[in-house]
Each structure stands twice: as structure tokens, then as C-alpha cells.
Amino acid sequence: MPLFVAGLSHKNAGVELREQLAVEEDKLREVLADLQAAAVLREVVVVSTCNRVEVYGVAEAPGEARALVFRHLCRQRGVDLAQVEGALYTHLDGDAVRHAFRVAASLDSMMIGEPQILGQVKDAFALAQACETVGPQLHSLFSQAFNVAKRVRTETEIARHAVSVSFAAVELAKKIFAGLSGRAVLLVGAGKMSELAAKHLVEQGAFPIYVANRTWSRAQDLARALSGTPVQWEELETALASVDIVVTSTGATQPVITRPTVERIMHGRRGRPLFFIDIAVPRDVEPGVDRLDDVYRYDIDDLKQVVDSNLRERAREAQRAEALVEREVGKFLLRQGDVEVIPTIVSLRARLEEIRLAEVKRTLGRLPDASPEQRAAIEAMSTAIINKILHAPITKLRESSRAGASRSLLELVHELFGLGRRG
Amino acid sequence: MHGNLINAAVIGYVVATGLALAYLVQRQDLVHRLAVLATLAGWAAHSVVLIARAIELGAPPLGSLPDAISVAVWVIVLVEVLIERRTGLRVLGAFVLPIVVVLSLKAATPRAVTLAPALASVWIWIHIALALIGIAAFVFNFAGALMYLLQEHQLKAKRPGAFYYRLPALETLDHLTFRTLALGFPFLTTGLVLGALWARTAWGSPFTFDPLAFLSFLAWLIYAGTLAGRAAGGWHGRRAAYCSIIGFAMLVLTLGAGLFLPGRHGS
Numbered sequence: 166m167p168l169f170v171a172g173l174s175h176k177n178a179g180v181e182l183r184e185q186l187a188v189e190e191d192k193l194r195e196v197l198a199d200l201q202a203a204a205v206l207r208e209v210v211v212v213s214t215c216n217r218v219e220v221y222g223v224a225e226a227p228g229e230a231r232a233l234v235f236r237h238l239c240r241q242r243g244v245d246l247a248q249v250e251g252a253l254y255t256h257l258d259g260d261a262v263r264h265a266f267r268v269a270a271s272l273d274s275m276m277i278g279e280p281q282i283l284g285q286v287k288d289a290f291a292l293a294q295a296c297e298t299v300g301p302q303l304h305s306l307f308s309q310a311f312n313v314a315k316r317v318r319t320e321t322e323i324a325r326h327a328v329s330v331s332f333a334a335v336e337l338a339k340k341i342f343a344g345l346s347g348r349a350v351l352l353v354g355a356g357k358m359s360e361l362a363a364k365h366l367v368e369q370g371a372f373p374i375y376v377a378n379r380t381w382s383r384a385q386d387l388a389r390a391l392s393g394t395p396v397q398w399e400e401l402e403t404a405l406a407s408v409d410i411v412v413t414s415t416g417a418t419q420p421v422i423t424r425p426t427v428e429r430i431m432h433g434r435r436g437r438p439l440f441f442i443d444i445a446v447p448r449d450v451e452p453g454v455d456r457l458d459d460v461y462r463y464d465i466d467d468l469k470q471v472v473d474s475n476l477r478e479r480a481r482e483a484q485r486a487e488a489l490v491e492r493e494v495g496k497f498l499l500r501q502g503d504v505e506v507i508p509t510i511v512s513l514r515a516r517l518e519e520i521r522l523a524e525v526k527r528t529l530g531r532l533p534d535a536s537p538e539q540r541a542a543i544e545a546m547s548t549a550i551i552n553k554i555l556h557a558p559i560t561k562l563r564e565s566s567r568a569g570a571s572r573s574l575l576e577l578v579h580e581l582f583g584l585g586r587r588g
Numbered sequence: 589m590h591g592n593l594i595n596a597a598v599i600g601y602v603v604a605t606g607l608a609l610a611y612l613v614q615r616q617d618l619v620h621r622l623a624v625l626a627t628l629a630g631w632a633a634h635s636v637v638l639i640a641r642a643i644e645l646g647a648p649p650l651g652s653l654p655d656a657i658s659v660a661v662w663v664i665v666l667v668e669v670l671i672e673r674r675t676g677l678r679v680l681g682a683f684v685l686p687i688v689v690v691l692s693l694k695a696a697t698p699r700a701v702t703l704a705p706a707l708a709s710v711w712i713w714i715h716i717a718l719a720l721i722g723i724a725a726f727v728f729n730f731a732g733a734l735m736y737l738l739q740e741h742q743l744k745a746k747r748p749g750a751f752y753y754r755l756p757a758l759e760t761l762d763h764l765t766f767r768t769l770a771l772g773f774p775f776l777t778t779g780l781v782l783g784a785l786w787a788r789t790a791w792g793s794p795f796t797f798d799p800l801a802f803l804s805f806l807a808w809l810i811y812a813g814t815l816a817g818r819a820a821g822g823w824h825g826r827r828a829a830y831c832s833i834i835g836f837a838m839l840v841l842t843l844g845a846g847l848f849l850p851g852r853h854g855s
Contacts, residue, residue: 320617322615322753326753337743339757340739340743340752340756340757341743341757341759342757342758342759343756343757343759343763344757435822435824436822436823436824436825438758438759438825455744458825458826459824459825461743461744463746467746470746470747471746471748474747474748474749475748478753485616
């Protein structure tokens with residue numbers, strides 16, 4: 166039975182429309198129950214996130230089902246249906262499968278490769294299962310979509326590289342140090358972004374954390390928030406000498422960490438690298454320290470550049486992911502297609518065999534003197550005729566099902582040969 | 589059959605090198621798997637060649653420099669695959685296999701079946717074996733140093749490119765170069781000392797002029813200096829990496845001298 170997906174997403178609908186139409190979970194239960202009661206959809210899953218509202222359904226008449234669903238959603242959310250209709254897209258069968266795979270694999274996301282969407286789709290699927298609106302078709306579609314998403318995540322690097330400045334800084338630290346656990350971090354100044362970077366570093370095992378600030382109370386506050394130790398402003402150089410990573414974000418107009426200072430402290434470090442993450446504007450660390458061995462300094466522009474390059478890397482990986490999805494769609498349709506046409510082929514064969522047997526019996530009844538050889542010849546000939554007749558239609562049915570377009574053909578076959586209703 | 593297998597081994601290594609370099613750019617699992625397969629195929633053919641050669645000689649195939657290099661290549665390939673497996677450092681092949689190809693091309697030349705008369709003592713075999721292990725370790729030392737310099741350059745330039753994404757952390761690479769140096773150095777040292785002792789027994793003086801012996805002594809000096817600098821002077825990172833590269837260049841010259849210049853190690 167036809168599979169379809171209809172909905173709107175960040176690609177074609179503004180945030181205003183999306184947030185109006187988005188449905189929270191308890192409302193979603195009602196919607197699913199109502200849709201099931203309407204009996205137009207055989208199966209249905211509704212995915213509703215801040216970036217997309219989509220209905221995956223199985224229905225005899227997808228157009229009608231889609232209209233029903235969105236009429237219902239609009240009424241529930243008090244949105245003008247005409248406004249929604251304009252933004253809706255619909256994909257059928259093979260295209261719907263592709264869409265489901267791409268969404269789950271985060272290829273259709275606003276930020277390609279972001280990890281939340283898979284969880285959101287899984288939740289939507291689980292909810293529909295709980296509401297008993299999932300049947301065999303959506304079940305196999307979504308299980309396969311989750312598999313594909315997992316493969317995309319592990320086999321490509323689509324989600325590997327940081328796309329935020331603070332995560333990019335953490336990633337850089339990991340390219341300098343072999344693992345961050347036990348690395349000492351010094352925060353100089355107290356900006357929101359440096360706090361965020363420090364949190365990410367702590368999550369990776371960085372320890373201990375020191376906080377230096379011109380205002381002692383501010384240093385104490387932030388140190389408490391990060392389970393770190395406050396450091397007197399006058400002790401800055403001593404602290405610098407002992408840590409591995411320094412995050413700076415003061416409001417100072419002049420660099421607070423100068424090249425002579427860093428040169429001095431590097432002497433005592435015996436080659437232990439020192440990594441400056443300078444988020445302040447104007448910058449806190451003198452750019453001249455770049456020329457010192459084992460000193461790595463990234464200011465906000467450098468970090469942005471790293472993020473840009475990570476994004477390009479993601480885009481490259483996304484192309485590989487698309488190819489992977491395409492192969493999986495093909496395989497899915499192949500399996501699905503065979504499943505779809507086999508019952509028809511079986512009943513078509515049975516129907517013709519029934520006719521053949523009846524006709525052979527009649528003919529042989531009129532030829533009582535026929536020798537066993539002659540009888541065998543008649544049997545063989547009639548079987549051969551049936552096989553010859555069936556060959557082309559069966560081939561055609563399989564081909565079309567693999568192309569995801571067997572529905573009309575199947576209906577035609579049922580109609581022409583009087584095979585009865587299909588399930 | 590022998591010649592065909594040598595060619596098969598070399599072709600295997602060449603294909604593996606191409607695939608390993610492609611993996612550096614492409615980063616596809618399949619490419620890496622094929623590279624490992626090609627490496628193992630080359631290595632398997634190589635193993636058969638070495639066994640055949642040992643049977644042919646009636647002794648370990650270490651008696652001439654090309655033979656010995658061939659054994660060294662065999663060890664290097666094995667260790668390369670093992671390190672990749674154990675540490676997940678999948679880009680290592682791209683740095684080690686090109687060296688393997690160059691060495692194995694030279695090792696694949698046909699050579700005499702007779703042993704040099706000097707090769708009568710068990711000490712000389714130990715001399716050769718130890719020196720080979722040292723050289724194998726220094727191949728990885730060189731690869732580590734090269735990777736360190738590439739990664740360091742990327743980090744300093746602040747423009748992440750292919751190497752930034754593919755290579756591990758600087759610290760990891762620095763450890764790799766240090767450990768391979770610390771491992772290779774005692775073997776090289778003992779190998780050289782045994783060679784000198786043998787030279788005294790055989791030719792009366794430990795320091796008779798032989799191009800290979802002379803150049804390998806220079807390489808030893810460079811490595812000794814690097815190791816001392818690391819242990820006592822806190823050398824590390826870029827400086828140590830440059831030293832490793834110069835040391836390895838000297839080793840390559842050493843082997844080249846052994847292969848192309850007349851001398852006691854000549855083939």
C-alpha cells in the first residue's frame with residue numbers, strides 16, 4: 166500500500182509557521198488517536214520538532230490522507246490551512262523512503278550532522294508505537310532509517326568535527342595533547358564563552374581549573390561554578406607556568422599576557438606545550454607568542470576559521486553520506502518491492518494454473534484414447550503456454566516494484582485477472 | 589617462480605602504498621581495508637620469497653646487504669600492520685609504505701647465491717640482525733617525526749587541512765618518535781660495536797675504512813646526540829623531529845653506500 170510523507174521543514178517554511186504547527190507530546194497522542202479513528206490512514210507516525218512537522222503515513226489514497234492530517238493539525242493548532250498548504254511537500258513511496266532516511270541521518274537538518282534529530286525521530290516513532298498507529302510498513306521503514314542513520318554516523322565523519330567556536334577549541338586541544346584528562350586549565354577573565362569552553366574542557370577530563378580575575382570576588386564566583394581554584398591577579402604568571410591550557414576573555418584594552426612573559430615561563434616547562442585560547446576582543450595574548458616553540462595561540466578569528474574548515478569537511482562527508490543513503494534506499498525498495506509483488510505473482514500463477522488444470526481435464530475427457538505420451542504432451546504444452554504468458558508480466562512487475570512504482574500495475578493485474586482485493 | 593614472487597611482493601607493496609596515500613586524502617574505510625589487504629598480500633609473497641631464499645642459501649637470508657634489507661622490509665611491514673591494528677593509527681601506512689617500496693625495489697634485484705667468506709662467525713649474524721632491528725625502528729622514528737612536523741605546521745599555521753584532521757595529537761607523535769628512538773638506538777649501538785669487534789678480528793683493526801661503516805657511525809652520532817638531548821637537555825618536538833629526519837637521511841645514505849660503493853658490505 167502507498168507510503169507517503171507530507172510536511173514542512175526549515176527548508177521551505179519560516180520559523181513562525183513551524184512553531185505554530187509544532188505539536189507537543191501529549192497533544193500528539195490525541196492527534197494520533199484522532200487520525201486512527203478517521204480510518205483513512207492505515208499507519209501513521211508524526212514527527213514534530215522545532216525544525217520540521219512531518220507525517221509519515223500508509224494509506225490507500227495518500228492525497229486524501231494528507232489533506233485530512235493537515236486539516237486536523239491546523240484546526241488543533243488554530244493555524245490557517247491555506248498558509249500551511251503552500252509550504253507543504255509530499256513524497257511518495259521511493260521518495261518517501263529516501264526522505265525518511267535523510268532526515269534520520271541528519272542530512273536534511275539545518276545544521277547537517279547535528280545529533281538531536283535521530284533521537285527526535287526515535288521518540289516520534291516510539292510514541293506512535295505506544296499509540297498503536299505503527300504497522301509493518303512504517304515499522305520496517307523506521308527500523309531501517311535508524312540503521313542507516315547509525316551507519317552514516319559511524320562510516321562518515323559528518324558529525325565528527327566541531328561547528329561551534331568553543332568545541333573547536335576543545336578539538337584543537339586534543340590535537341596538541343594526547344587526551345585532556347588531568348590537563349590543568351587557567352581561565353583569565355570571565356566571559357560567557359570562556360566559561361563554556363572551560364566546561365567543555367572539564368567534560369573531557371581537564372583538571373584542575375584555575376580562575377584569575379582582576380576582581381577577586383568574580384574569580385571566586387566563577388571558580389566555585391567550575392569547581393576550580395581562584396588565583397590572585399598578581400599570581401597570574403606563576404599560574405601560567407603550571408597549566409597546559411589558558412582561556413582568556415578579559416575586557417582589557419592591552420594584552421594581559423605578553424611575549425616576554427610567555428618566553429620566561431616556557432623555559433621552565435621542559436617542552437610541555439602551552440595552548441592559548443584567546444576569546445577576548447581586543448585580544449589578551451600578544452600574537453607574537455606564535456613564534457615561540459610549543460606555544461599555540463588561537464584567537465577568535467582563528468577559531469572561526471577552524472570552524473569554517475570543519476564545516477567544509479562536513480559538507481564533503483555529507484556527499485559520501487548521501488551516496489550511502491542512496492544505496493540503502495535502493496536496497497530497501499528492492500526488498501520491499503519483492504515483498505509487495507510476490508503475493509500477486511503467486512495468486513496470478515494459481516489463477517492460471519486453475520484454468521489450465523480445468524481445461525486439460527476437459528480436453529483429456531474428450532480424448533479417452535490418448536496414449537500416456539500424448540497426455541503428457543498436452544500437460545507439457547499447456548504448462549509451457551502459461552509460463553510463456555506469465556514471463557513478461559512477472560518480469561515487468563518485479564522491475565516496476567524495484568523502481569518503486571508497482572502500485573498501479575499491481576492493481577491492473579488484480580483487476581484484469583479478477584484476483585480479488587489486495588491487502 | 590622466485591622472481592615472480594618477488595615481483596608479486598613489490599607490486600603488493602606498491603599497490604598498498606597507493607591505497608594508503610589515497611586513504612590519507614579520501615578517508616574511506618574501504619580504501620584502508622584494501623590497503624591492508626594489499627600490504628598483507630605483498631607480505632605473504634615476501635615471506636615465501638625469504639623462505640625460498642633461506643633454503644637456497646642454506647642459511648638465514650642475511651648474508652648480503654640486499655638480502656638483509658629484504659628481511660628488514662619484511663619486519664617493517666609486519667610491525668607497521670601491528671602498530672596500525674593496536675593503536676588505530678591508520679595513516680601510518682601512508683608514511684611507512686613509501687619507504688618500504690623504495691627499499692624493496694632495491695632488495696628485489698637478483699644476487700649471488702654464495703655467502704661472503706667473512707660471514708663465518710655467529711657474531712656476524714647477530715651484528716646484522718641487531719642492525720636490522722635498529723634500522724626498522726628508525727623507519728618508524730622517521731615516520732613519526734615527519735607526521736609531527738606536518739601536524740605542528742598545521743597547528744601553527746592555524747589553517748586546518750587534510751593532515752590536521754588525519755594525524756593524531758602532537759604529544760602522541762612526539763612519544764612515538766621518542767620511543768622508537770629509545771628502542772632503535774641500543775640495537776644500532778650493539779650492532780655497530782659487534783661489527784667493529786668483528787672487523788678487528790677479521791681485518792686487524794676496528795676502524796679500517798668502509799663507506800657503510802663510516803656513514804653508519806655518523807648516523808649513530810646523530811641519533812646518540814638526539815637521545816642525549818632528549819634525555820638530558822629536554823629536547824623534544826620540532827628539534828627532536830628534525831634530528832630524527834637528519835639521522836634517517838644518514839641511514840639511507842649508509843644503505844645506499846653499502847649497495848652502490850665497493851666495501852666490505854658490498855653485495
